[in-house]
Structures are given as C-alpha cells and as structure tokens.
Amino acid sequence: MSDSRPIAPFGRRSVSIVETRSLGLYQVIKVQDDAAPLVRPGQFHMLSTTVGWGGETGGRPWLGRAISFLSTDGAGGIEFLVDGVGPGTHRLSSLKSGDQLDLVGPLGNGFPEVGSSDQTKPCLVAGGIGLAPILALSQRLELDGVEHDLILGFRNAEFAGAARDWPNASVSTDDGSVGEQGTVIAPLTRALDSGSRTVYACGPPLMLEAVRALCDETNTPAWFAMEAPMACGFGACFGCAVETKDGIVRLCVDGPVLSGSVLAGISSTGRVDAQ
C-alpha cells in the first residue's frame, strides 16, 4: 500500500458548488476547493451539505457520505459523481450552483501510481457508480500519455448514458440496449487474452468478485476500489473494517483500494472473505 498518499487538510471545510450536471442517471457536482492538495484516483471525500443535512424537527444530522471524485482540473476544481439512492445522496443530488458543500478529504489510499514504462498495460474496469474512480484514473492516464483499456458495464441504456463522454470505452449492458449484451467479463477476458495486463476495478460486489476470480485464475495483478459504509472516514470507528489475508484492515485508511492479492473473495454484500 502506498505511503505517499495526499493527506487531507485538518478539519471540515465549506466550498461553493460552481456547476452541476447530469451524467446518465447520475448527478455531477463540481466544487472549487482551493485548500485541497492534489488528489489521487481512488481516494474519497466525506461530503455533507452546509444546510439541510438531516436533523429535521430536532433530529440528528446525518453522517457524511463517502464519495469518490470523478475528475479534477489540478487547480482546485473537483467533480464528484453522486447516485441519489438514499436520503443523504438524494440531498447531495439536489444541490445547485452557488450552494455550499462541506467536505473532508482527500481520504484513504487511492490506486498506485501507473507509469508509461510499466511492463503491463492498465485495464480499467467499472460497473455502475464505480465509474467515478475509474474515470478519474483514466483521466490521469490520458494526461500522462499511458495507453489503457477502459471497460464499462451498466444495467441499461439510461445508466449507460454516463459513458457518453468516453467514446473509446468498451461498453456493455445487462439488457444489451447499449454496446455488448452481458457483463464486463467478456470484454475483460478478451483484453487479458490479448496481452499482459494489470487490472484496476471498481463496481458492485458481484462484478468485483467476478473480476477478482478471473484475475486470480489468470494470475493477473489487480487493484480493487472497495465500497463500504463509512461513518467517520478517518480510522476512528472501525465501521469499515474487513478481514483480508493480511488481517483486519479499515477500508477508509488502509483502502479503499486493496490489492487483489489480499482478497480471497468478495461476497454479494461487499464483505471481504479472508480464506
């Protein structure tokens, strides 16, 4: 695991939203965060809104939501991809330009550095909302001139609208309404058959387990950006602890990116198997 990750400035800071837009069925929130260090793809921030964040009629505010960034302009402009599936993410999705967002980050360990002189070609694989860290990594590789595969899987055409800005991606959908019908495994298998690869993946647990098993079977090095409910985001609560071959790790500080070599399996609930 990397020990050179960008470290978050101390404390929570409030930033302005400068733009919002939809990407497929997801919502993109762009903020200007001048206090931020450079972020590494796969790192995350804890996000909450400055006003209207739970606590109605005397209730408690919600916990922040751990959200991976989608892109950065290197000058403090950073985009987050939000899927409004619960009260917190729904509230984040409702934000408009000019609203205030509270954030802590960047947190966790992102993907390891990838160099143009690496012996294996990077193969990036994403499913659903796992798109964000993978597209952030793709953006970084493009800037560095590193050729790579980009394989994106979605449920259907509505979700696959999120792939519109990446015309060179190999897209598959469960119902075949866009691209190849099926999961990411068929295009990934073809990529692995065509030459030496290192896989970088993020997505729902069933997809991650299928990718992990294929990489294990083919002795392909792989890195996985894991998702887990996070309460504090900085290692204090152990709410994100999972057991790996190397022992118990906290995904918020030891991950969320883990090497496939420490994972024996990923259950359908996202739990990591150590045996």
Ligand code: FES
């Ligand atoms: S979220 Fe609290 S220890 Fe990871």
